[in-house]
Structure formats: structure tokens, C-alpha cells
Amino acid sequence: MAHSRLQNINNLTTIDAKGAGIYIHIPFCKQACHYCDFHFSTSLKKKDEMIAAIITEIGMRKNELEGQVIQTIYFGGGTPSVLSNQEIQHIITAVYNNFTVIDNPEITLEANPDDLSNKRIAALSNTPINRLSIGIQSFFEEDLKLMNRAHNAKEAEDCIAAAVKHFDNISIDLIYGIPNMSNQRWLQNVAKALQFGVPHISSYALTVEPKTALYTFVKKGIITAPSDEAAQEQFLLLVDELEANGFIHYELSNFGKQGYFSQNNTAYWLGKKYLGIGPSAHSYNGTTRSWNVANNMLYLKSIQEGKLPSEQETLTLSDRYNEYIMTGLRTIWGVAVARVQQDFGQLYYDYLIAQLQPFLDNGLLSFKDGIITTTRKGKFLSDGIASDLFFLR
Incomplete structure (x- = not known):
């Protein structure tokens, strides 16, 4: 039986100001995708130790979200689906043992098609996981080979066909801008995704990041x-x-049917608090940001010695303003000038209004009812526009 539909996140009144999220970074992958610069290891030798350390870190940090209830739990990576269902359950149990969790939280598992057999999906549907985020990237063999994905085109289709039988809330990832990908082939990718009836699609441009295989191949x-x-x-x-x-383009890279926006990611964009567990994971409490060491062995050693392997920075008023501009312009909720004036003061309000006009004249931004949003023309450029509006004095 498919999981029931989650609470409608489109109505912003459903986002509890005292709610928070927990992100679990699983730093393992079967093989390295050519474009990926996330922190991971292709060796699973330390998997058992890592799971134990993640559970220990959850306990060590149980007081960091005091007064907050957990609304979302997100398994990211890496490839979290390399863990067994039992291992995933152990981590979820640790969260419940150390935090107050709402009834029916959104619990997402990022997964790759090669890990999602019919049997595995059916078993996952009987765990607390109620949302799958599947890394399809493309339905074409040549694209998957270029990116060095661990799955093939048939596995991509088969896993979604099986997933929709057991899960109601499914997101798939697609990548555009792949070298030699025609517009026709890209539209075939999109059509294939629509054919399966998934209610959420995340899509990203292929980018060449330093220290990746793709960077070397291009160079x-x-x-x-x-x-x-x-x-x-x-x-x-x-x-x-x-x-x-019928999809709503609610964030630059994310499209959801009504009622199927990612609650986890929406909370990030709206500035809610979250705790990042595991190597390289980031945390945010409204005024400070911290991040764990991006090294599996150092992470394990620190946790085993009872130390948190993290660094921290206190965000200045300008930092927080710039983050609000960046996240706001990426979403349908935009930037509210009244909030800028209230939270950051008249200086920031005047600065924003003064910088705004060229983007309105060029048709890249819209300013209506006190809300600044990107236009269709400006959507793809939203990060660049935001950086031009940053307060850098």
C-alpha cells in the first residue's frame, strides 16, 4: 500500500516556526560519478563503524535543537541506499530516542536505481521512510556512461515502475546541459519522467567542478x-x-505537484534550523553555521574520542541578509521587502531598493505587492542576480 500524502507544504502556515530538520550524511558510494564533488568514499570497509559513529553523534548533539520538534529526517550523501533497511532503521531509532519528532514526519531516502530492486522497494515501504529521492539523472545509456553512473537505462525505468507501486511521495533527479545532449533527447527524458507519474522532479545543470573526473576530461x-x-x-x-x-516551479531546481514539495528542502530555503550529522554535514541554528570535517577517518577518530569534529562561524547581519536574498530569489516565495526592513534595518532596505531597478528594467525581476521574484527570463540567472544584490560594504 502506498504511503499516504504528506501535509501540504504549499500553505506556509503549515511550517511550524519551532520545527527543525535533521540531515544524515552517508559518505559512501559504489563508484564515483564523473561530475560529483560531494564528500564520499567508494570503500565500504568502515561502514559499520560509520553507522555507529553517526548514532553516537546524534546522541552527543541531542540538546542542540532544544525547544524544536523534528519535522523532517533526510538521508543524503553519498548514496544512502547502500545501507541496509535495518541499518537505516537503527539511525532513525536513534533520532527518535534523542529528539521529539512530530507524528508523520517527512523521512526521505536518497537512492540510486541499482539499489532499488522490487524486493528492496517493497521492504522499504514497510519502514518509516515515506519519501524516495531517486538519482535517475538520465534515461539514456550514453548519458549515464558519460557521467559514470552505477546504473543503466533499464534499471532507471524499472526502479521507478516498482517505486510508484509502493510509495506515493517520489522525487527523481534529472541532469540537463550534458555535452551532445540535443533538446529533443532532453525532452524525451522529461516525457519519460512524466510517463511514470512521479509528483516531484529535481533538475540540475551539469557543472564542471574542480577536482572531479569531469574537470580533468574537459581540461x-x-x-x-x-x-x-x-x-x-x-x-x-x-x-x-x-x-x-501541473507541476509548480517552487524553487530554481525543484518542481512539485500540489502537496508534494520537499518539506526538508523548503525548510532550508525558508531559513529554518537544521542539524547535520555525519562527515561533511552542515548545521544551522539561525545565527551560526557549523560543519563537520570532510574526512571519514578523522570523523570516526573524533567521535570515538567523544569530540565533535566540527568548525563553526557566527553569521554577521550582512551574511544573513545575503543568504535571505539568495534563497528568496530561488523560490516562488521571493524576497519580502517588509521583512528586509524589519529583520535587517533601514540601511539594508534602502540598499536593496537602490540596487533593484536595473533588474526590473531588464525584465529579470518582478516587484509586486512588496515581493521581489525572478521572472521567467531571470529564473536561470537567479544566483547571479542575487550576488549582484548582496550587501558587501
């Missing part, structure tokens, strides 16, 4: 560098196609 001329122009064109095709099929 050596083995692979053609992704084209910004092609990526922007495919992004706009995606927006038009998904909106025509």
Missing part, C-alpha cells in the same frame, strides 16, 4: 565542456513542459 579535451547556452535553453524547455503538466 584534456576528452569531453566537450557543457554549454551555458544549451543548459539555459534546456532549463526553459523543462520549466514549460513541467508547468504545462
Whole structure:
């Protein structure tokens, strides 16, 4: 039986100001994707020790979200689906043992198709996991090989076909701007996703990050560098196609049917508190940000010695203003100028209004009813626009 629909996040009154999220970073993958610069290891030798350390860290940090109830638990990575269902359950139990969790929280598992057999999906549907985020990336073999994905095109289709039988809340990832990907092939990818009836799609442009295999291949001329122009064109095709099929483009890279927005990610964009557990995981409490060491062995050693392997920074008023501008412009909720004036003061309000006009004149931003949002023309450029509006004095 499919999990019941989760609480409608589209109504912002459902987001409890005292709610928080927990992110669990699982730093293991079967193999390294050519484009990925996240922290992970392809060796699973320390998996048991890592799970024990993550559970220990949860206990060590149980007082950090005092007064907050946990609304979302998110398993990211890495590839969390390399863990067994029992291992995932042990971690969820540790969260419940150390924090107050709402009834029916959103609990997401990032998973790769090669880990999602029919039997595995059926078993997962009987765990507390109630949302799957599946890393499809493409339904075409040549794209998957170029990116060095661990699954093939058939596994991509088979796992979604099985997942929709057991889960109501499913998101899939797709990547656009892949070298030699035509607009026609991109639209076929989108059409295939729509065919399965999944209620949420996250989509990202292929980017060349330093210290990745893709960076080396591009530098050596083995692979053609992704084209910004092609990526922007495919992004706009995606927006038009998904909106025509009832999806709401609620954040730059995220599209959801009514009632299926990611509660975890929406909380990040709206500035809610969250705790990051595991190596390289980040945490935020409204005024400070901290991050764990991005090294599995150092993380394990620190936790085993009873120390938190993290660094911390206190955010200045300008930092918090800039983050609000960045996250606000990426979402349908935009930037509320009244909030800027109230939370950051007249200086920041005047600065924002003064910087705004060129973007309104160029049709990249809209300013209506006190809310600044990106236009269709400005969506793909939202991060660049935000950086131009940052307070840097």
C-alpha cells in the first residue's frame, strides 16, 4: 500500500516556526560519478563503524535543537541506499530516542536505481521512510556512461515502475546541459519522467567542478565542456513542459505537484534550523553555521574520542541578509521587502531598493505587492542576480 500524502507544504502556515530538520550524511558510494564533488568514499570497509559513529553523534548533539520538534529526517550523501533497511532503521531509532519528532514526519531516502530492486522497494515501504529521492539523472545509456553512473537505462525505468507501486511521495533527479545532449533527447527524458507519474522532479545543470573526473576530461579535451547556452535553453524547455503538466516551479531546481514539495528542502530555503550529522554535514541554528570535517577517518577518530569534529562561524547581519536574498530569489516565495526592513534595518532596505531597478528594467525581476521574484527570463540567472544584490560594504 502506498504511503499516504504528506501535509501540504504549499500553505506556509503549515511550517511550524519551532520545527527543525535533521540531515544524515552517508559518505559512501559504489563508484564515483564523473561530475560529483560531494564528500564520499567508494570503500565500504568502515561502514559499520560509520553507522555507529553517526548514532553516537546524534546522541552527543541531542540538546542542540532544544525547544524544536523534528519535522523532517533526510538521508543524503553519498548514496544512502547502500545501507541496509535495518541499518537505516537503527539511525532513525536513534533520532527518535534523542529528539521529539512530530507524528508523520517527512523521512526521505536518497537512492540510486541499482539499489532499488522490487524486493528492496517493497521492504522499504514497510519502514518509516515515506519519501524516495531517486538519482535517475538520465534515461539514456550514453548519458549515464558519460557521467559514470552505477546504473543503466533499464534499471532507471524499472526502479521507478516498482517505486510508484509502493510509495506515493517520489522525487527523481534529472541532469540537463550534458555535452551532445540535443533538446529533443532532453525532452524525451522529461516525457519519460512524466510517463511514470512521479509528483516531484529535481533538475540540475551539469557543472564542471574542480577536482572531479569531469574537470580533468574537459581540461584534456576528452569531453566537450557543457554549454551555458544549451543548459539555459534546456532549463526553459523543462520549466514549460513541467508547468504545462501541473507541476509548480517552487524553487530554481525543484518542481512539485500540489502537496508534494520537499518539506526538508523548503525548510532550508525558508531559513529554518537544521542539524547535520555525519562527515561533511552542515548545521544551522539561525545565527551560526557549523560543519563537520570532510574526512571519514578523522570523523570516526573524533567521535570515538567523544569530540565533535566540527568548525563553526557566527553569521554577521550582512551574511544573513545575503543568504535571505539568495534563497528568496530561488523560490516562488521571493524576497519580502517588509521583512528586509524589519529583520535587517533601514540601511539594508534602502540598499536593496537602490540596487533593484536595473533588474526590473531588464525584465529579470518582478516587484509586486512588496515581493521581489525572478521572472521567467531571470529564473536561470537567479544566483547571479542575487550576488549582484548582496550587501558587501
